[in-house]
Amino acid sequence: MEKDPANRLGTKEGLDEIMKHPFFSNLDFDKLVAKEIEPPFKPKLSADLLDVSNFDSQFTSEEAINSVVPTAKLDSIKRNQLAFEGFTD
Numbered sequence: 021m022e023k024d025p026a027n028r029l030g031t032k033e034g035l036d037e038i039m040k041h042p043f044f045s046n047l048d049f050d051k052l053v054a055k056e057i058e059p060p061f062k063p064k065l066s067a068d069l070l071d072v073s074n075f076d077s078q079f080t081s082e083e084a085i086n087s088v089v090p091t092a093k094l095d096s097i098k099r100n101q102l103a104f105e106g107f108t109d
Contacts, residue, residue, distance in 0.1 A: 029041060
């Protein structure tokens, strides 16, 4: 794990750097791409769309938080976006 994105695996030599890393030495990338490798864990799926049995109860027991942005905040966001009009990469 590398905090600085510039030092993360793959940033210098791309995919080759990742494939050469010792962590992946036992991985057959051809089989991976062909989807011929069995995953180590397959969650049991339910027909129930509200089934959360594959999620930790730490998260499913939390109260849902309304994420709707209040209109007053939305207006402020829109005004601030105008400051970046015409801004390009």
